[in-house]
Amino acid sequence: MKKNRTLSIYIVLLMAVILLLFLNICVGSVKVPFSEAIMSLVGKNKDTSFYDIVMLIRFPRAVGAIVLGGGLSLAGFALQSFFHNPIAGPYLLGISSGAKLTVALLFVFAANMVPSAAYGAKIICAFLGAFLAMGFVLLCSKKINNMAMLLVCGIMIGYICSAVTDFVVTFAKEADIVNLHNWTKGSLSGLTWMDDLVLSVIILVASFGLLALSKPLSAYAMGENYAKSVGVNIKRFRVMLVIISSLLAATVTAFAGPVSFVGIAVPHIVRGLTKSTKPIVLIPACFIGGGAFCLLCDFVARVILSPVELSISTVTAFFGAPVVIYILIQRRKRA
């Protein structure tokens, strides 16, 4: 019975992804006739602007939305399992703040020195910042065994990074502040097939890494002592989990800027749908669900005020927060 439900949920989520992918490809600020969109998808009409819009703007962006949404959702899931905390998300460990700090440094001090590589430099800086923040958390995890304290450490690192960013911004030119502000709002605009290739490789490797940790995750959910008793190397497990979740969140931040709420909202939604607590069931469902959620949010961000675009974080928070509140209330009622 439960297997049937899980299978049904997988099918529904996959169908949602396919439907939303199709919607994202066919609808946008430029009216592309349905027949032209289909022709473009099958590789015809290559000389038209419709082909470029469908195949070089919308399609890579939609694929990016699926993979980045999946990655963020998994990062949230991993951290919620790790900290036994329902509101743990990729940004609680200071990952986003670290990325924001290094991107701020780039915009304020180095953008004029590396203008030709500004786009690539932004991605590299965001990665660097995210991993620096993660490195500090890992260093702390060697000294601190208590999960709650480690979570506090992550939050503190986030505060330190934000404070340094504010300090840097104090001396920045208005144009640099505007650039940083635009970046921090998050957007999937401008994703290319090459970006998709790079981010897909990283996120898929990390996702399979997380899937491989399903068993220890399952044991860990029963308590740290139980996990130890069944042979889980807790220290190594913690390091692996922090690296994987940071890698996932850092990749998203590098390519799309900080995108809020997906990491918190989607795992809750998926748990509510599947009624399962098994990581082996939840991990694929979270990935597909995150992809569908991001596709939906990006569609709204592009279409609702077209040709102006809303920031993706505005939409993810708008849709995500009420859903999580609803699920938590329902769960409380049942309990």
Add this chain to the structure above:
Amino acid sequence: MLKNRIRINLLILLVILTSILTGCSKKVDPKNLDFLGNETGKVPIEYANLFEITEYDSGYALLSIDKIEQTVLIVPEDKEIPKDCPKELMVVEKPLDKIYVVSTGAMDFFVKADALDKVKFASLNEEDWYIDEAKEALKDGSISYAGKYSMPDYELLRDKECDLILENSMITHTPEVLNELKNLDFPVIVEVASYEDEPLGRMEWIKLIGYLTDQEDKAKEAFEKQKEKVLSIKAASDDNKPTAIIFSITSAGTVSVRKSDDYMVKMLELAGAKNGLFKVEEGTGSTTIQQEAFYDEAINADYLIYNSSIEGEIDSIESLEEKFPLIKNTKAYKEGHITCLKGNTYQSVMSTGDLIFDLSRMFQGEPDLEYLYWL
């Protein structure tokens, strides 16, 4: 639908600007302005729509700035502030020689009106100025850095007895700063020259600076020089006009373009081209649109001009390709018709006429340009 949205946006902007600037100058009841006497005339303005200076037989003058509904009483050197002057009226007392120029675009007005010696404070450090005279003044200490618009150095301004603060519309983002300046009794004028829809109107704000600093003749002379340059451009007939788009790619990957009534769009028209964006929002200022909306129109534009004022200059066509790969498919790219505005243009407001002339030369294929460069 689009028009409704624009109306709503304009209404919101108007409400915000008005509510913020009530802290600067509340609407003054004309009955309370009897001390002004009879109107003797207005300072002649040809193109600017957003300000006017009315003179009275009492010797006083009233400056009115539209958009923000600011009214300022200008008191001449030989007069006192009238005893029955309403408290809500902003008062500026001549002579003004300790001015804090927060609006970077306004510094060029002072330079060209030969009134830079009246400026004692600036909102940019020496290295951030493109205007040589301002750079030099910061270097030799005749102008001091007094903080940016959001963080002015109140103590320095009070200690050195700053007698006028010239802001631009950025101050509306930090109403608390405006309130604090008001509490400290600093006279504040908010210039909104960038909201003028005519480039010549934008430059004509130099007449206000000339009036405030008693350099009216110099200001008029500088304006006339630019006006003549613009009017000397002979544009092609409508059918033969090339289409051009001014744009930049934001750090979020979207495209920043100018709204259809913006002064930069008018600059293109004065230079002999047509705006290549037909589906863009009405109004002045800039807006960001999606890449596909931009691409849909940019693909057929004859010229593409990268605006470096916010996103910074582009050093090569390869850098632009990295930011926006589809640029390769545009007509302008294929014909080698892509240029970049030099970073100094947004500060050099009084060179707008020269810039328009440069644009007209660009449309004629001139290889050497002063304010732009080919990518």
